[in-house]
Amino acid sequence: ESLCFPAIDADGNALWPERWPVESFERAQRNAHVWAALYQGQPRARGDQVFDGCHTYAVLPRIFQAAYGVDLSYSAKTRSDWSVALRLLRATHADGEPIWYVARVVRKQERAPVFRRRCNALHESEPGAPWRWYAYGPEIGVADLFDAEDGVPIEAIAAKGDKLMRASPVAEAWNAGRVLLPQSAPWLEDFLAEVAGFTGVGDAHDDQVDALAAAFDLLAEAHDDAMPEDPGPPQRGALGALSL
Numbered sequence: 001e002s003l004c005f006p007a008i009d010a011d012g013n014a015l016w017p018e019r020w021p022v023e024s025f026e027r028a029q030r031n032a033h034v035w036a037a038l039y040q041g042q043p044r045a046r047g048d049q050v051f052d053g054c055h056t057y058a059v060l061p062r063i064f065q066a067a068y069g070v071d072l073s074y075s076a077k078t079r080s081d082w083s084v085a086l087r088l089l090r091a092t093h094a095d096g097e098p099i100w101y102v103a104r105v106v107r108k109q110e111r112a113p114v115f116r117r118r119c120n121a122l123h124e125s126e127p128g129a130p131w132r133w134y135a136y137g138p139e140i141g142v143a144d145l146f147d148a149e150d151g152v153p154i155e156a157i158a159a160k161g162d163k164l165m166r167a168s169p170v171a172e173a174w175n176a177g178r179v180l181l182p183q184s185a186p187w188l189e190d191f192l193a194e195v196a197g198f199t200g201v202g203d204a205h206d207d208q209v210d211a212l213a214a215a216f217d218l219l220a221e222a223h224d225d226a227m228p229e230d231p232g233p234p235q236r237g238a239l240g241a242l243s244l
Contacts, residue, residue: 004041005041006039006040006041007020007025007028007039007040008022008025008039008040025039049196049197049198049199050164050167050168050171050198050199050200051171051174051175051195051196051198052174052175053175054174054181054192054195055177055178055179055180055181056180056181056182056183057101057180057181057182057183058183060089060101060103061089061091061099061101063091064089064090064091064101065089065090065091065219065222066087066088066089066090066103066126066128066129067087067088067090067129067130067131067132067215067218067219067222068085068086068087068088068119068122068123068129068130068131068132068215069084069085069086069088069131069132069133069210069211069212069213069214069215069216069218070083070084070085070086070119070131070132070133070154070211070214071083071084071133071134071207071208071210071211071214072084072112072115072133072135073109073112073207081205081207082107082108082109082205082207082208083107083108083109083110083112083115083207084105084106084107084207084208084210084211085105085106085115085118085119085122085211086102086104086105086106086208086211086212086215087102087103087104087105087122087126087129087215088100088101088102088103088212088215088216088219089101089103089219090219090220090222093178097178098173098178098219098220099178099179099180100170100173100178100179100180100216100219101180102179102180102181102182102191102212103182104185104187105185105187105191105208105211106118106122106187107187107190107191107207107208116151116152119131119151119152119154120151120152122152123151123152123153130153130155130218131152131153131154131155132154132155132156132157132214132215132217132218133154133155133156133157133214134157134158134159134166134210134213134214135156135157135158135159136158136159155218162200163200163203163206163209163210164199164200164201165200166210166213167198167200167209167210167212167213169213169216169217169220170212170213170216170217173216179216190208191208194206194207194208194209195208195209195212
């Protein structure tokens, strides 16, 4: 026999409101897996949806930090993974909390030297922005190709943990409404489809999520000393329901 006392019951009432009112759990609820397991006593199985809903922006902030996350493949065969370069911006909202803006996603199935030229163009347009790639084993050597002859300075880091673990920090910010997407963009439909279907367990494609996690971690580790203009409240939307 077992007893389960959820922090918040099915009717929305707190278990111990005098000590822990419903409002006190706002931050804990941002990570769906942690919330379900540690607070509700009902662990979510791996394979569940990780990213909930989405928020959008109409204009980018004027003051920001930028970073690029990448996920690189080896060939241009149809069955191969995609090569992805994702530009992410970080600004500070009027409430003092960071907001992340997915500004651009380049996603191609092509050989590394071809995709390298695309990344070179991005780097030349924004030479101060850092780049990161969570790579596996021999993949790290591909980063040397991109950095050769004053190329793209990709920081290749050996991937640790599984994909779900690496995506958890950005998923927490996403589910809290602090990762924003443009209201329309040529790449948006494919990006949303991948994010909406991401489980971290045997997904057919997760290259864009990996790139997003890499860029997010870069900016989360940085210090933002400038306060941009208040971008206004995020706009709530359903995954895949944006106007494309």
